[in-house]
Amino acid sequence: METMVCNGLCKYYGSIKALDDVDLHLEEGRIIGLLGPNGSGKTTLIKLASRLLVPTEGEVRICGELPSPETKAMVSYLPDRNYLPDWMKTKDLLEMYQDFYGDFDVKRAQEMLNSLNIDFEMPLKKMSKGTKEKVQLILTMSRHAKLYLLDEPIAGVDPAARDYILKTISSNYDETATVLISTHLIADVESVLDEAIFLKEGKVVLHQSVDELRDSTGKSVDEYFREVFKC
Amino acid sequence: MTWKFADDIPIYLQIINIVKADIVAGKYHSGDKLPAVRDLAMELGVNPNTVQKAFAELERQDLVQSERTSGRFVSIDEKDIEELRSDISDAYIAEMFANLRKLGMDDKMIKDAVKRWEDKQ
Numbered sequence: 235m236e237t238m239v240c241n242g243l244c245k246y247y248g249s250i251k252a253l254d255d256v257d258l259h260l261e262e263g264r265i266i267g268l269l270g271p272n273g274s275g276k277t278t279l280i281k282l283a284s285r286l287l288v289p290t291e292g293e294v295r296i297c298g299e300l301p302s303p304e305t306k307a308m309v310s311y312l313p314d315r316n317y318l319p320d321w322m323k324t325k326d327l328l329e330m331y332q333d334f335y336g337d338f339d340v341k342r343a344q345e346m347l348n349s350l351n352i353d354f355e356m357p358l359k360k361m362s363k364g365t366k367e368k369v370q371l372i373l374t375m376s377r378h379a380k381l382y383l384l385d386e387p388i389a390g391v392d393p394a395a396r397d398y399i400l401k402t403i404s405s406n407y408d409e410t411a412t413v414l415i416s417t418h419l420i421a422d423v424e425s426v427l428d429e430a431i432f433l434k435e436g437k438v439v440l441h442q443s444v445d446e447l448r449d450s451t452g453k454s455v456d457e458y459f460r461e462v463f464k465c
Numbered sequence: 466m467t468w469k470f471a472d473d474i475p476i477y478l479q480i481i482n483i484v485k486a487d488i489v490a491g492k493y494h495s496g497d498k499l500p501a502v503r504d505l506a507m508e509l510g511v512n513p514n515t516v517q518k519a520f521a522e523l524e525r526q527d528l529v530q531s532e533r534t535s536g537r538f539v540s541i542d543e544k545d546i547e548e549l550r551s552d553i554s555d556a557y558i559a560e561m562f563a564n565l566r567k568l569g570m571d572d573k574m575i576k577d578a579v580k581r582w583e584d585k586q
Contacts, residue, residue, distance in 0.1 A: 264514070265514075397510060400510065401507055401510055404506060404510075404511070404512050404513060405506060405507045405513065425476060425509075425515075426512045427512065428512055428514050428515075444475075445518070446475075448474060448475045448476075453472065453473060454472035454473065456472075457472060
């Protein structure tokens, strides 16, 4: 079963081709790294899949469907910026997520928040950048979605919490779900990845299993990335 | 604990080597149950599919047997453990020879150096 498929997907902003004729097939049960330098189209691809943007040409399908309110219910999306009202406390957010999402697992969220010692009474605006990111990621991963779209999920988080979060991602997703993670911190995430996608100037230049990549290049994904995108 | 994996080898192969080394070192005996895929993935900080792939390969090599409902068990004869031990030690020795040859040492010099090192212990 394919969770996400892109056929000839293009997104232009005026004369800028943010995504140019992208074909992708993402299988269920996989954790996939969406990797590329700044401005290579990672966020645009994620926004198209979460229906925040409309393609210029081509299509993206989620579990066979064009983006719609129905696909939105299957997609759990973590944007690359704060999107929650900052006066809300962690406990308010838990309530809001329960109201909004039928697939939200409040027990799982509470467990993870407790493991990271996050105060349920603290409003978002009083939290550090990293803590805010942890809360948002926990909320996103506590849904039982088909497709998780994580845009730069660990950039502001300390290395110890990063390990915990990555373990959480790799152990908590459902076997029929797919996780797409965009990140620059390749060395940190590559041990949990099944596959890597390299985006360069809006085009897919590589989509391969991480094991095959290591086997054929004798390099880690991180090293290989540095070689492909050498400035 | 998150394991430190080498960069240039597929992670599932490194997991296979960890399990084999544990068998040779006597951490696992024949008949012992291996951890569940998800638990080991969590412990090593890797993707469950990677652990699954490593276990499947261990099964293919007849070092592990899976019982449909109760999990995976180590299954190996005493004599095969010896064979496994010599396979692993051969790999270490080959690596040592390769490194020392890079320093310009020939095999005789390497053997002398091993002897000298042994005497110092």
